[in-house]
Amino acid sequence: MSIDPFRAPSPFERRILIHYGEIALKGRNRIHFEQALQRSVNRRLKAEGIAATAQLHHDRLCVILSPTDATPMSDIMGWLREVPGVVNIAPSLYCPQLLQEPEAAMAWLRNALLALASDPPPMDGRFAVRVNRAYKKFQLSSTMLERELGSHLVLHSPWRRVDLVNPTRTFQVDIHGDGLYCHTGAQHGLGGLPLGSAGHVLVLLSGGIDSPVAACLMAKRGCTIDLLHMTPSHLIQQQIAQTPVAALACQISRYAQRCRLFVLPYTHFDLKMPGDADGYGLLLFRRFLARTGAALAWQVRARALITGDSLGQVASQTLDNLVSTSQATDLPILRPLIAYDKQEIIDLARRLGTYDIALQPYKDCCALLSRNPRTRSRAAHLDALERELIDDYPALIARTLADQTVLAYDCGRPVDPADLPP
Numbered sequence: 001m002s003i004d005p006f007r008a009p010s011p012f013e014r015r016i017l018i019h020y021g022e023i024a025l026k027g028r029n030r031i032h033f034e035q036a037l038q039r040s041v042n043r044r045l046k047a048e049g050i051a052a053t054a055q056l057h058h059d060r061l062c063v064i065l066s067p068t069d070a071t072p073m074s075d076i077m078g079w080l081r082e083v084p085g086v087v088n089i090a091p092s093l094y095c096p097q098l099l100q101e102p103e104a105a106m107a108w109l110r111n112a113l114l115a116l117a118s119d120p121p122p123m124d125g126r127f128a129v130r131v132n133r134a135y136k137k138f139q140l141s142s143t144m145l146e147r148e149l150g151s152h153l154v155l156h157s158p159w160r161r162v163d164l165v166n167p168t169r170t171f172q173v174d175i176h177g178d179g180l181y182c183h184t185g186a187q188h189g190l191g192g193l194p195l196g197s198a199g200h201v202l203v204l205l206s207g208g209i210d211s212p213v214a215a216c217l218m219a220k221r222g223c224t225i226d227l228l229h230m231t232p233s234h235l236i237q238q239q240i241a242q243t244p245v246a247a248l249a250c251q252i253s254r255y256a257q258r259c260r261l262f263v264l265p266y267t268h269f270d271l272k273m274p275g276d277a278d279g280y281g282l283l284l285f286r287r288f289l290a291r292t293g294a295a296l297a298w299q300v301r302a303r304a305l306i307t308g309d310s311l312g313q314v315a316s317q318t319l320d321n322l323v324s325t326s327q328a329t330d331l332p333i334l335r336p337l338i339a340y341d342k343q344e345i346i347d348l349a350r351r352l353g354t355y356d357i358a359l360q361p362y363k364d365c366c367a368l369l370s371r372n373p374r375t376r377s378r379a380a381h382l383d384a385l386e387r388e389l390i391d392d393y394p395a396l397i398a399r400t401l402a403d404q405t406v407l408a409y410d411c412g413r414p415v416d417p418a419d420l421p422p
Helices: 027-047 073-080 102-116 142-156 210-220 237-241 244-256 281-300 319-326 342-352 365-369 379-389 393-402
Strands: 013-019 052-057 060-065 088-095 126-133 169-176 179-183 200-204 224-231 258-265 405-410 413-415
Touching: 013 073, 013 179, 027 052, 027 060, 027 073, 060 073, 073 088, 088 102, 102 142, 102 169, 102 179, 126 142, 142 169, 200 210, 200 281, 210 224, 210 244, 210 342, 224 244, 224 281, 237 244, 237 405, 244 258, 244 405, 244 413, 258 281, 258 393, 281 319, 281 379, 281 393, 319 379
Parallel strands: 126 169, 200 224, 224 258
Antiparallel strands: 013 060, 013 088, 052 060, 088 179, 169 179, 258 405, 405 413
């Protein structure tokens, strides 16, 4: 019967090694990115009720788990894989001493690897032992450690076949200045940059597949985010909380951690529109959405708007129409999905957990307004239409913002908006 060395209580001290990628290239600013990642990891652990802290070491973070915390390691790993900036993570057995005692260190390493190798291998099970001797003052060489530990596993564990080229499992030993680590390889994380390292943005969120993916990608690039969604009628908070859009916002917060969902009705705009406005109705609405988003962005201190546009995917996303929409406001409009095709976006949505939510029945604003939209437009012509149809545009935006409803989420859970920082 195999014994899980990561299940509390464990005879070994349990830690999780977290490695990052491009943060290492940040030069003198690197420490600020590392500290941002440390804060994000600690915030997620705290949100999940895990008795652990992330400490910053050279080239890595180390999560120190409580000896009595019985949370399954698979759950903790799943949560940490959703933290932007985490490139890979490895649950490890740790020994803080013995660096100056080679014989005692070797004895501990044998026991730790036997614990990791206690489960029966598959039929074609082959293994390798790899040693990363980052602490060069450790007296035993990497090659000697790999040979000795590999021989010990062959003699005393179910793993019998050594394969240094294509092993089924790799037993990894990391020797750092703070101690010895043993694990069976790292798992991939979300990657990117830590939250808060790239500024604050406002995402224009529909109930479809694309914009939630765009929101998650911006969180992956280190942006903190808020969300703006427009509805065809006034909804109270309890009604909004039951919609797929609220579920999408909740799922996005698993990656973005703290975010708010601002829900505005577009009834004031709708009253100004004479039907489809000769095919320009959807484009006029998208310009109204951009202007309203820019006004809200100023209130929440966002530096850019984010959309889920993909070039040429639908009529409103032709290059001419995207340019006309962008010219409605001076605030930058970023489109992280601009060069993705639909299948690529769907694949991302499935990995992020937003795809099935987006398929739930829900009529978003663009679906309701879209009839026969023009594929080409000029900003000057749309400006003239707006002057003809809307006598006081700033007042229209002010009335719309006055009817806002706000929901808030933190790490995949609804919270009181008052609990989030302004």
